[in-house]
Amino acid sequence: xxxxxxxxxxxxxxxxxxxxxxxxxxxxxxxxxxxxxxxxxxxxxxxxxxxxxxxxxxxxxxxxxxxxxxxxxxxxxxxxxxxxxxxxxxxxxxxxxxxxxxxxxxxxxxxxxxxxxxxxxxxxxxxxxxxxxxxxxxxxxxxxxxxxxxxxxxxxxxxxxxxxxxxxxxxxxxxxxxxxxxxxxxxxxxxxxxxxxxxxxxxxxxxxxxxxxxxxxxxxxxxxxxxxxxxxxxxxxxxxxxxxxxxxxxxxxxxxxxxxxxxxxxxxxxx
Amino acid sequence: xxxxxxxxxxxxxxxxxxxxxxxxxxxxxxxxxxxxxxxxxxxxxxxxxxxxxxxxxxxxxxxxxxxxxxxxxxxxxxxxxxxxxxxxxxxxxxxxxxxxxxxxxxxxxxxxxxxxxxxxxxxxxxxxxxxxxxxxxxxxxxxxxxxxxxxxxxxxxxxxxxxxxxxxxxxxxxxxxxxxxxxxxxxxxxxxxxxxxxxxxxxxxxxxxxxxxxxxxxxxxxxxxxxxxxxxxxxxxxxxxxxxxxxxxxxxxxxxxxxxxxxxxxxxxxx
Numbered sequence: 292x293x294x295x296x297x298x299x300x301x302x303x304x305x306x307x308x309x310x311x312x313x314x315x316x317x318x319x320x321x322x323x324x325x326x327x328x329x330x331x332x333x334x335x336x337x338x339x340x341x342x343x344x345x346x347x348x349x350x351x352x353x354x355x356x357x358x359x360x361x362x363x364x365x366x367x368x369x370x371x372x373x374x375x376x377x378x379x380x381x382x383x384x385x386x387x388x389x390x391x392x393x394x395x396x397x398x399x400x401x402x403x404x405x406x407x408x409x410x411x412x413x414x415x416x417x418x419x420x421x422x423x424x425x426x427x428x429x430x431x432x433x434x435x436x437x438x439x440x441x442x443x444x445x446x447x448x449x450x451x452x453x454x455x456x457x458x459x460x461x462x463x464x465x466x467x468x469x470x471x472x473x474x475x476x477x478x479x480x481x482x483x484x485x486x487x488x489x490x491x492x493x494x495x496x497x498x499x500x501x502x503x504x505x506x507x508x509x510x511x512x513x514x515x516x517x518x519x520x521x522x523x524x525x526x527x528x529x530x531x532x533x534x535x536x537x538x539x540x541x542x543x544x545x546x547x548x549x550x551x552x553x554x555x556x557x558x559x560x561x562x
Numbered sequence: 563x564x565x566x567x568x569x570x571x572x573x574x575x576x577x578x579x580x581x582x583x584x585x586x587x588x589x590x591x592x593x594x595x596x597x598x599x600x601x602x603x604x605x606x607x608x609x610x611x612x613x614x615x616x617x618x619x620x621x622x623x624x625x626x627x628x629x630x631x632x633x634x635x636x637x638x639x640x641x642x643x644x645x646x647x648x649x650x651x652x653x654x655x656x657x658x659x660x661x662x663x664x665x666x667x668x669x670x671x672x673x674x675x676x677x678x679x680x681x682x683x684x685x686x687x688x689x690x691x692x693x694x695x696x697x698x699x700x701x702x703x704x705x706x707x708x709x710x711x712x713x714x715x716x717x718x719x720x721x722x723x724x725x726x727x728x729x730x731x732x733x734x735x736x737x738x739x740x741x742x743x744x745x746x747x748x749x750x751x752x753x754x755x756x757x758x759x760x761x762x763x764x765x766x767x768x769x770x771x772x773x774x775x776x777x778x779x780x781x782x783x784x785x786x787x788x789x790x791x792x793x794x795x796x797x798x799x800x801x802x803x804x805x806x807x808x809x810x811x812x813x814x815x816x817x818x819x820x821x822x823x824x825x826x827x828x829x830x831x832x833x
Contacts, residue, residue, distance in 0.1 A: 370700055374668040378659050381671060385656050388649050397645040400652060402673035405692065418689065421676065424711045429641055440695045 301465035302340040302426060305333075305549065306455045309348025309436070310472040311539035312387055319379065320349050326390035329470075329545060333431075334394045336549035340426055342458060343398070346451040347436045350383035351376060355448050360438055361412075364445025373446050377404055377438040384435050391433065399430045403437040403449055410442045414449065414457050422458070434458075452523040459527040467532055468548045469520065470539025475557035476501075476521070493559045495528050524559075533560045572736035573611040573697060576604075576820065577726045580619025580707070581743040582810035583658055591620045592654065596811065597661035600741075603817035604702075605665045611697055612820075613729060614669070614704045617722040621654035622647060622707055626719050632683075634715030644717050648675055648709040655706050662704070670701045674708040674720055681713045685720065685728050693729070705729075723794040730798040738803055739819045740791065741810025746828035747772075747792070764830045766799050795830075805830045 307329065314320035333341070347355070355361060358372025384400055391398035407417040425432045436451035459467050477487040478501060493501070502521060524534050537544045537556035547554035578600065585591035604612070618626070626632060629643025655671055662669035678688040696703045707722035730738050748758040749772060764772070773792060795805050808815045808827035818825035 364699065367700075370668045371663075371666060374663055374670050374701065377670055378656075378663045381652070381656055381659065385649075385652055388652065392642075392645050392649045395642060397641045399645050399648055399675070400673070402671070402676045404670070405673045405676040408692065408695070416691070420687070421679065421711060424679070428635065428711075428716060429638075430645065440692055440699075445699060 300340055302342050302458075302462050303338050303549070304455050304459045304464045304467045305341060305343045305545070306451060306467065306469045307343060307345040307387075307539060307545075308469070308471040309346030309351065309383075309451075311348075311470050312345060313348030313350060313383065315349050315352070315472075318349055318353050319382075321383065321386050323386060323390070325540065326387050327394075328542065329539065330390040330394040330396060332543060332546035333391065333549065334396050336546050338549050339429075341431050341549070342422070342426070342462075342464075343431065343433045344451045344455045344458070345384070345387060345433070345435045347380055347383065350379045351436055351448075354379050355438070360446060361448040362444075363441060363447055369446075373438050376448075380435060380437050384433070388433060391431070397430045398433050399425055400433045400435075401425075403434055403454060404439050407449065408440050408442060409444075409447060409449055411444065412441065412447050412449075414453060415442055417457065419458075419461060422462075450523070452520045456523045456527045459532050460530055463530070464527070464532050467524065467527060467534045468545065469524075469534060469536045470545050470548075471520075471536060472538065472540050474538045474541075474555055475536045476559070490557050491555075493557065495525070495559070495561050498525070498528070498559055528559055528561055531561050533558060535559075571611055573613050573729075573733050574609050574820070575726050575730045575735050575738045576612060576614045576816070577722060577738065577740045578614060578616040578658075578810060578816075579740070579742040580617030580622065580654075580722075582619075582741050583616060584619030584621060584654065586620050586623070586743075589620055589624050590650065590653075592657050594657060594661070597658050598665075599813065600810065600816060601661040601665035601667060603814060604662065604820065605667050607817050607820035609820050610700075612702050613693070613697070613733075613735075614702065615722045615726045615729070616655070616658060616704070616706045618651055618654065618707045621650045622719075625650050626709070631709055631717060632719040634712060634718055640717075644709050647719075651706060651708050655704070659704060662702070668701045669704050670696055671704045671706075672696075674705055674725060675710050678720065679711050679713060680715075680718060680720055682715065683712065683718050683720075685724060686713055688728065690729075690732060693733075721794070723791045727794045727798045730803050731801055734801070735798070735803050738795065738798060738805045739816065740795075740805060740807045741816050741819075742791075742807060743809065743811050745809045745812075745826055746807050747830070761828050762826075764828065766796070766830070766832050769796070769799070769830055792830075799830055799832055802832050804832075 354376040439449040441447045479487040481487040625647040710720040712718045750758040752758040
């Protein structure tokens with residue numbers, strides 16, 4: 292069987308939260324040891340047709356907030372801010388790519404702002420040809436939350452979560468794995484509420500009931516934290532794509548999730 | 563007058579040779595001091611509607627050659643080589659972007675492999691929308707020679723020179739400035755032939771007569787050196803876009819060329 296046929300299976304989408312690969316309480320603080328551990332886990336799991344999307348953490352978010360990039364172009368001073376925010380995101384991506392490539396993973400970055408545009412913050416244009424070609428040839432495409440040109444706002448922020456949901460639906464993904472810095476989905480913010488209770492399994496209906504109660508993030512996050520993540524992912528879950536939330540800061544949790552092994556976390560399915 | 567109207571003038575394309583921003587005799591050797599000087603010159607010249615394209619130098623070329631990326635996908639071992647070559651090019655681009663952004667230049671990188679494909683090594687697909695939007699908003703788009711997916715070869719190398727020529731023609735550029743590590747175009751390789759004679763002005767007809775005699779590059783260059791550069795640029799010159807070749811390793815030469823000041827170099831025009 293040719294590699295191209297083997298690769299026709301549905302893709303798996305792994306989101307690596309900015310809170311996992313950066314220290315969100317300090318500006319421009321990469322967690323390079325975590326990146327190296329994740330690269331080992333991804334290499335070991337060896338999942339075919341994997342797509343990775345990572346967040347901005349302490350690279351993208353503080354810079355984007357400083358210049359109010361998400362609000363769109365309102366002031367010429369933001370022009371330099373957009374350039375700076377995009378640049379720091381490419382630096383973070385470069386550090387993560389470094390870890391992946393030097394672990395002999397055929398990872399190839401796709402720069403969202405080079406190939407996508409949005410309208411009022413929602414993906415309007417994205418030609419999937421290159422992503423498809425990369426997967427067919429056996430590469431591991433890596434995308435990330437980025438500054439983006441917007442047809443109405445001039446520019447804005449495109450979150451990694453929106454990219455995950457968009458690609459998962461377009462490619463009818465087998466499943467989505469979300470690596471964050473908490474153990475799963477709680478009924479309150481586990482970093483604030485001591486008695487927050489984690490769910491191990493939720494149906495879409497149960498998730499929708501919970502959405503009003505979900506905790507807000509503790510560090511700055513222009514894309515909305517866990518609540519925003521879940522809102523973005525609902526359309527993918529509705530399409531029948533299961534979502535697994537795991538703690539990416541803990542050794543082998545992402546490895547186990549990728550390999551299909553049992554691991555602590557929250558699984559959300561259509562029914 | 564609005565900024566968007568001011569920016570309707572024809573773009574200027576600046577090619578920064580890999581031989582200028584890297585040491586081509588050593589692998590992965592950036593010339594960060596040169597990058598900083600160039601950033602100062604570009605900032606000082608303050609040319610509206612500028613597009614920069616840079617080469618691969620000692621980042622792209624040795625890695626691409628090691629894995630024969632230009633020849634296309636022939637062996638699975640090249641898959642990692644493609645990932646590695648693309649990665650080192652993004653690292654070089656990141657270093658140059660660092661110099662530009664920290665000099666308060668609103669530079670935004672466009673990753674060629676994220677938005678272009680080739681067929682038999684020639685650009686087949688490139689949607690210019692994002693480049694156009696960036697220019698209209700007052701950004702300085704920066705592209706670079708990159709690994710690229712090819713519809714026939716699987717993948718190959720897309721040279722910065724081909725990108726320059728493509729964009730110049732599509733956008734009907736005002737002029738092209740080529741910054742290299744020699745003073746201009748010679749009748750022989752000035753690094754080898756002591757009596758090589760530099761031309762200060764050439765017509766297209768004169769250039770075509772000279773092409774057979776031009777010197778070959780002294781360091782590895784998978785995209786073909788000065789001869790390749792000229793071959794790529796001929797269609798742009800035929801379209802009436804003048805090309806100025808200057809020494810980018812010399813202080814203020816690129817600044818003067820950008821500002822339209824008289825500077826030593828070679829000008830090539832249609833007639």
